[in-house]
Amino acid sequence: MNKQEVYDYLKKRGLWHEISEHRAVYNMEEMAAVALPYPEADAKNLFVRDDKRRNYYLITVQGSKRVNLKEFRQKHHTRPLSFASEEELRSILGLIPGAVTPLGVLNDTERRVQVFLDEAFFEAPGLIGVHPNDNTATVWLRTEDLAAVIREHGNQVQLL
Numbered sequence: 001m002n003k004q005e006v007y008d009y010l011k012k013r014g015l016w017h018e019i020s021e022h023r024a025v026y027n028m029e030e031m032a033a034v035a036l037p038y039p040e041a042d043a044k045n046l047f048v049r050d051d052k053r054r055n056y057y058l059i060t061v062q063g064s065k066r067v068n069l070k071e072f073r074q075k076h077h078t079r080p081l082s083f084a085s086e087e088e089l090r091s092i093l094g095l096i097p098g099a100v101t102p103l104g105v106l107n108d109t110e111r112r113v114q115v116f117l118d119e120a121f122f123e124a125p126g127l128i129g130v131h132p133n134d135n136t137a138t139v140w141l142r143t144e145d146l147a148a149v150i151r152e153h154g155n156q157v158q159l160l
Contacts (some may be wrong), residue, residue, distance in 0.1 A: 026098030
């Protein structure tokens, strides 16, 4: 799904969402320079894989947080982790670097990616801001709706 297809999908499903169009951003530092309506709900996304390239994980946390992959590995009993390659990002999620988003799993036809969502996104007001498979916009959703969309697609969702 491209950006417009994501918007159409959300509308067809009747899910509340707001869209913030902005210049292309490739990292959280660039994102911090963009005026957003819900900056506390902006998400940072990491697409990682294990050393055997068998298991893929999308880790989504609040933008101000850091992710310790060694700690994640120990807590979730994974093999050693590293960032997935640009080629893996394109082939599995249909995304480019800088546009990583949980909505990318809608392009994961084999349901290979396990999604981990920061439990802080479920606290009031329960919103999350993610790219709509394109880094020129942020779409704001209810976190519960995002988790439901991912699960209905067939990918696993876990809280962290």
